Amino acid sequence: MTREIGLAAAQKRVSEAREAGTLVRAVRIKNFRGIAEGELDGLTGITVLVGRNNTGKSTVLEALYLAATGCDYDSFGRNPLEYVVKRRGWFGIHSVTWLFFMEEEECSITIVFDTPSERTLSLRRVAIDVSLLSFLERQGLDVAGPIAYITSSTEGNFIRKYGHSFDAKGRYVRVGLAEKGGEPINALLLDWELAASFGHPEGCYSLMMGSGGTAAKELVLAVLGPRYGIKDIEPLMLSEESPELGRVRWALHVIYPNYAIPVYLLGDGLRLTLTYLMLLSTASNALLLLEEPELHQHPGLLELIADAIIRSRAQRGCQVVVSTHNLELIDLLLEKASELGVLDDITVYRLELKEGKLSSVRYSAQEAKELREELRYDLRR
Amino acid sequence: MAIVAILVEGELDHIFYEHYIRRVMGGQRVGHEVLPEPIRELLEEARRVRFDVLKLEDRLLVLVRCGGFEAMRALLGLLLRHRDELVREGLCDVILVSDADKNVRATIEGKVGSILGSCGWQWQDEHAILVEVSGRKLRISGITHGLSGKGRTGQLEDLVELLATKLYPREEHAIRMLEAELGRELNSKQKASIFAALLSKHQSKEELVAGLLRSAKNHHLEQLRDLLRELEEALRP
Numbered sequence: 001m002t003r004e005i006g007l008a009a010a011q012k013r014v015s016e017a018r019e020a021g022t023l024v025r026a027v028r029i030k031n032f033r034g035i036a037e038g039e040l041d042g043l044t045g046i047t048v049l050v051g052r053n054n055t056g057k058s059t060v061l062e063a064l065y066l067a068a069t070g071c072d073y074d075s076f077g078r079n080p081l082e083y084v085v086k087r088r089g090w091f092g093i094h095s096v097t098w099l100f101f102m103e104e105e106e107c108s109i110t111i112v113f114d115t116p117s118e119r120t121l122s123l124r125r126v127a128i129d130v131s132l133l134s135f136l137e138r139q140g141l142d143v144a145g146p147i148a149y150i151t152s153s154t155e156g157n158f159i160r161k162y163g164h165s166f167d168a169k170g171r172y173v174r175v176g177l178a179e180k181g182g183e184p185i186n187a188l189l190l191d192w193e194l195a196a197s198f199g200h201p202e203g204c205y206s207l208m209m210g211s212g213g214t215a216a217k218e219l220v221l222a223v224l225g226p227r228y229g230i231k232d233i234e235p236l237m238l239s240e241e242s243p244e245l246g247r248v249r250w251a252l253h254v255i256y257p258n259y260a261i262p263v264y265l266l267g268d269g270l271r272l273t274l275t276y277l278m279l280l281s282t283a284s285n286a287l288l289l290l291e292e293p294e295l296h297q298h299p300g301l302l303e304l305i306a307d308a309i310i311r312s313r314a315q316r317g318c319q320v321v322v323s324t325h326n327l328e329l330i331d332l333l334l335e336k337a338s339e340l341g342v343l344d345d346i347t348v349y350r351l352e353l354k355e356g357k358l359s360s361v362r363y364s365a366q367e368a369k370e371l372r373e374e375l376r377y378d379l380r381r
Numbered sequence: 382m383a384i385v386a387i388l389v390e391g392e393l394d395h396i397f398y399e400h401y402i403r404r405v406m407g408g409q410r411v412g413h414e415v416l417p418e419p420i421r422e423l424l425e426e427a428r429r430v431r432f433d434v435l436k437l438e439d440r441l442l443v444l445v446r447c448g449g450f451e452a453m454r455a456l457l458g459l460l461l462r463h464r465d466e467l468v469r470e471g472l473c474d475v476i477l478v479s480d481a482d483k484n485v486r487a488t489i490e491g492k493v494g495s496i497l498g499s500c501g502w503q504w505q506d507e508h509a510i511l512v513e514v515s516g517r518k519l520r521i522s523g524i525t526h527g528l529s530g531k532g533r534t535g536q537l538e539d540l541v542e543l544l545a546t547k548l549y550p551r552e553e554h555a556i557r558m559l560e561a562e563l564g565r566e567l568n569s570k571q572k573a574s575i576f577a578a579l580l581s582k583h584q585s586k587e588e589l590v591a592g593l594l595r596s597a598k599n600h601h602l603e604q605l606r607d608l609l610r611e612l613e614e615a616l617r618p
Contacts, residue, residue: 361462367455374448374455376428 023114023319024064024287029358031100031107032123033059038358044347045313046337048330049323050380051351056358057323060351061189061289062087064321067109067121068187068287070154071162071174075186075211075282081123081152081164082172087193090170096148099123101356110156119156119182126151128165132175141167151177158182186286192295195276201263202235202252208278216281219315223277223308227300231255233274238262273301277308285317294326306332314340325380327372334369343369348379384420385474385616386443386460388453394478394537395446396587399433400594401609402442405602406616408435415441417470423463427456437616441471453477454488457521461496461512468514476615477523481535485523493521508615524611534570540608541586542569544593545576547601552579 161178509522581588
């Protein structure tokens with residue numbers, strides 16, 4: 001009975017979220033990273049990207065992230081362009097030129113909304129204006145060496161123009177170039193490197209409470225609680241011995257019905273998953289871009305991630321685009337969406353990239369489920 | 382080389398048609414590697430599916446065991462989703478073979494309609510739909526096997542039992558005696574199971590079918606050919 005009520009409530013929340021949220025329906029990419037040309041049309045509340053390595057999954061996520069934010073800051077305070085340039089490693093200013101397909105000097109990303117409206121981000125490699133050099137030097141860039149300079153211009157229902165400078169060591173400065181207009185989209189690109197980079201879950205907890213509040217914490221507890229019997233997560237002072245270290249020490253604890261243990265004592269998998277879930281839960285009414293959430297995951301923990309993805313859509317009104325190589329994750333998403341009666345809110349795209357041309361095969365969730373159940377078809381092919 | 386995919390439901394159908402195409406139609410079994418990679422990979426990634434490739438004149442026939450009617454429907458959907466790539470590689474015909482009690486025509490129409498909408502396809506005749514794929518045509522047809530009448534099930538076992546009756550009159554007589562003893566007529570499925578129990582080493586219908594088609598005389602095969610006229614017509618270029 002309780003389960004039925006919970007299910008009905010969840011279904012209601014999903015339909016409300018679908019009515020309230022603005023969805024990105026399509027993305028068109030030109031000359032960005034390995035994609036010379038490509039389009040994905042018909043994105044839904046949860047879009048799953050599959051395909052072999054080097055078929056453009058990460059590039060599509062990065063494209064969505066940049067175009068949605070217009071290279072403005074994301075909710076973690078990250079500069080999206082700097083993050084995208086450096087997330088695959090810093091290899092000198094080549095890392096900047098690799099944003100463009102085959103040495104091109106311009107690329108564009110257009111995202112189309114269901115409202116309907118659209119926005120286009122254009123990135124251009126241009127020669128730096130010498131008058132800017134002294135400013136960049138004051139900002140800490142080594143202007144004696146090479147400087148990569150690109151401009152970003154977002155037009156449509158959101159207007160932003162920036163100049164982005166990188167020196168050879170990867171130091172970065174952004175300059176606003178024009179008036180701003182339009183409403184930004186809260187977009188978040190989340191991968192395991194980010195989760196791991198937080199090191200201490202305490203910082204992650206602060207971020208979650210600061211930007212997501214109790215609703216974010218409720219999501220984490222709803223996912224973790226039933227499986228692990230966790231009642232709460234709280235920062236608590238460590239035991240009496242700790243003050244001997246010279247200062248009061250606080251640590252994030254998981255609270256069970258009769259006891260609490262610090263998060264740092266949890267197993268690696270669960271601790272990292274908790275961090276990931278806290279980061280994921282910060283997003284509300286956002287475009288949530290998840291890259292291979294299955295990494296480092298035991299299948300049991302993967303179920304938590306699938307649950308969190310569905311809840312991010314259902315309870316937090318997010319549109320989720322997730323790239324994956326994992327069939328179990330796809331099956332779990334289809335299963336959980338089916339349970340909630342929201343199967344039509346999921347779409348699976350199998351991407352292919354040949355000589356820079358991105359193509360895709362789009363499966364509705366119903367089809368994907370049928371192929372998995374009837375043929376055990378490997379959608380990632 | 383033109384490629385024809387023949388989708389059948391189960392193991393029994395697979396064995397029957399594999400033997401039939403070789404023994405009756407003169408097809409030759411060839412390795413999977415002769416298939417273009419995209420077609421081969423697509424079928425291999427459907428883990429529940431098994432397939433054989435046969436060469437018949439200037440065509441490659443891919444005989445696919447889907448694992449049930451619903452799976453056959455799902456596989457048709459998969460082929461349609463990947464039609465551009467598959468047709469480019471030579472796929473020109475998809476033939477769904479099912480029991481006579483299934484509405485294969487409605488199944489094809491439903492699947493094509495759900496994936497292509499109302500454009501880009503049309504009925505060629507009462508059995509086949511033509512799908513337009515980048516200037517080429519993909520024909521999708523449905524045929525049924527099985528017989529109608531008393532004691533018939535509308536399934537492949539009707540043909541199996543018919544052939545077994547011709548080839549093994551003693552066993553057929555024993556089955557008639559059993560019917561008389563029981564005071565009721567057995568259907569073809571029950572009889573095929575009894576033939577299998579009496580004649581095949583492991584009491585399997587699949588083994589029975591393979592044995593029957595191996596040892597059938599030409600006039601038996603001609604009779605079978607008359608009953609499977611639809612398949613030969615569907616395979617005609």
